[in-house]
Amino acid sequence: MSTGVHPSTFLYARATSSNGTSVLESFAEEIQCYSLPYGLLGFISHVLTYYTIVCLWFGRKPLWPFSRVSFSRFDLALGGFGLLISTLLSIVTIVRCKDTWQLLVIAVWKMSMSLLNGLTAVHVAILFTLRKMKLRKAAKKRRREGSDESNETAVSGVKLEEAAEAESGKGRHKKEKSTETTTGSHKKEKSTDSKTGKHTKERSTKSKAADEEAPVVPKDKDEPAISVKVDPLKVVAWWIVLYIPGMFAGITGLMALVVEAQGHGGIRGLTAGFYAIVGAGTLFTILGIVYRLRKDQGELGRPEKAKRIILGAIVWVVGSFSILAVFYSDWALGMMTNNITGLPSSDAAAVYWTYWVAKRLPMFSL
Template structure:
């Protein structure tokens, strides 16, 4: 029996939807008319083009991505995203809400792609967001399928097993195995990486055309580039030092045993540089993939000259409904 706990979600889905939709009034309009009439013609300026993009960006988009990453992290440990101290326990319910979230976010993203049909860069960004929705849904379903449903009267026994320690004060083997299996959802991150590559092409095309004339965009790009560059430099330095310390240990050990340093066993300058470069590249790609979502949020905000990322009245319903749909996996419990 897979150990688990029983907790009711503390934030009903209806409250999430109400809070999101009530945050900004939206007037009624015809969806067909909305799709047929993008907010610009003959290319348009970047501020006009971004009005076709009905998905979160800016501070609101940043918050959305933070919540998405936190949700994935909690699911990968088998925990309730809203109450991390509680363990996932309801397989069927979590499968249902994952499906609902996808059925809402998927068509909204497609509609955004249709409305942005005159700007291929925004289409690519929307494709990336579509892949993100698919990835989040897949992770939520994957985590849910690892759960064995328990009735309320079984919850106490299940939670007691989770809290039980062996004679050495370590969690039981069953408990450890149960938690480790949720880490398999990270395999879906490769799918997200492929989508991020597509989005990167679109974002960089927009940035390349506008960075010379947009001071805020220059600042955002400089900050994120500096952070990623700093992390890459730190990783490269630590890798170099790790190999240096390893070589020193080998030399010291050999001198104690034979009195001679084993030069042939040392990594060498070229080897250290090579491993440091590979480590820096690997970590750089990983960090770039994670932070790319954040960079996109702030870059689009700089282009729209709206750091908060308020949607237009025409986009508000789609904007906030998408935001709420992306939060539905947080109701997993």
Template sequence: MASATSTIFVASVLGVLLYNARLASATPSPSVSDTLFRTSNVTGGPVDEIKCYALPYGAIGIFSHLLTFWTIAWMSVGKTPLWPFFEMKTYKFDMFLACAALCTCIPIASITMHRCRLSWHFLLICIWKLVTSVSLACITLHRCWIIRKEGNPSHGRKDTELQRLGGYQAAQTYESYNNGMYAHNDSRSDLPSPAAQFRNNPYGSSPSAQNNSRSGIFSRDELTNNNSKPRDTAPLWWLVLYLSGTIVGMVGLCSLLWTTFRKDATIRHLTYGFGAVLAIIPILVAIFWYVHHLEMSEQGKRGFLLAVWQTLSGSFVAFVAVFGVFSSLYSDLVLGSIANNLFGMPSDDFAPLYWAWFIAKRVPLLSL
């Protein structure tokens, strides 16, 4: 689902860009929106064009992105972002938070995109930031759906669990009584009644006895023990959508820097550092896997192919992860350098939009 959504998104963006390519330099006709939302002069280069950009950048943007990555990381594995020692157990409140973030970020991003409509570089960067917020909200909603699904298992799933614990056949009914245990409701006369079972063993059967008997009594802890169940990391697939938006945004950022790269030493140094990180970390990962396979006793063609596969795949995954994380941080530093505002404090004309966006993106951090 996530991969299909990201594919449709990228195709739509490219289609819109190709359709409007010849109109990119045309002067728009005056409209009511030009009066409501002032558009900066796009002929003055990046320094003037960035005045339309009303989203966080600079040091504040970096802090915002780090909090976003923190939230995504813990949300993907079902932990509460504010206190990762606890599992996420609620879904209604978390769904409300995700929807509130979406309903706030989408209008703010739309206004910013309208302000920057004469500069396609910043338009793509705005799309990038919007996709990041949408990806975070989708991960939150997906996790809520998983929590809801696990909290309301189907009847067949209960039968499977009971069958695993006590050796029962499925399609039986179970009734609870006062001692908190579960009894098998069967019409067979050779089975003792629940009251007789309770008198014989008021604390329930031991795990080993339950596995070898057909009494049908299970402790509530055993029925709800899911510690051995593998964690569902399906929400991570929404990162495909995030990476798609990152590619679109980096296209706009690189085109923005095309004319200023040689003139601005700060941007050159930031770009060199970004490129070094993109190269060094995947190389280190490749070296790790290569050395790891050298120490293994398995040799021959199969061992060689396995070493090549894990070395290449590990370095590729590392490159994608580094690109996804450091691209956002790099863009914040570059935009801060262009605006001569590395801290990223907004001007008075769009400060409400700026801080509203910053707060709205923090809302999923409160998920329980």
């Protein structure tokens, strides 16, 4: 049963030798097990994948990169589902292509990219989740401490009022004793009234203080919105370590197919262009390193800075190569099968488009 290419797919007859033609015809049969995107659709898929990864690395919304990603459980679910579905379908392709090692390692390559895409989305969502939880906890703690301080202030104020009232009562009592024209009964009545008023006011003040002692903690629904800003690049970008081995394995299998199909003129031209771009980029990078190190004579005496420059150049070369290699694989496979658009056959459409859509899910991170 055909599962990998369009029914109208046939090989170019432009191979210059009968051996080259037979190799391509054999490959057309073998690639039927391969149900992952390639050709034009694969190229578009990989452009969107790289774009999504870069946006998430910098904490930006892929659909609106001018705005930062804000946490929602929806983002975590998108990343998780995309990771699970794309990885499972990649494994299905790997198992089905187990008899053709070149296609098997290419499928491993594409699975490593799916892992990079999905894990990046999930990791960014988790980072924002943890950061928001930390900020919310700190805000609650500040409100609780502020409530305790206000209660202590209220109690202290009550005590000061009681002391002032007591002092005032003593003064009035002394004044009453020193007055000779006041009768004893009048003194007693006034003293009783003073004490009664004092106790009444004291009870009222204490009741008010007791009402204020209970701390008031706002409910979650009344909490203000918490703005979270996270720079995920330094943490999340390390997932690329999972991608690099798969990329080198896949490019090895792809080049093995290219060597076998060297009689195809279009593939020869595409390969020459690929190597020319990679070679020119590497050469300019090396020249840039030399210029940077010699710009200031003192740079050569500072090994730490020289190491950073060289390491940055290596990262740049490997990163550029990995991006160009994916694009090269899309067009090379499309040319080998004369299916430059990469449209799947009807019996492979469900798996193909499910995988294609699953890799797009992280783009909708909010």
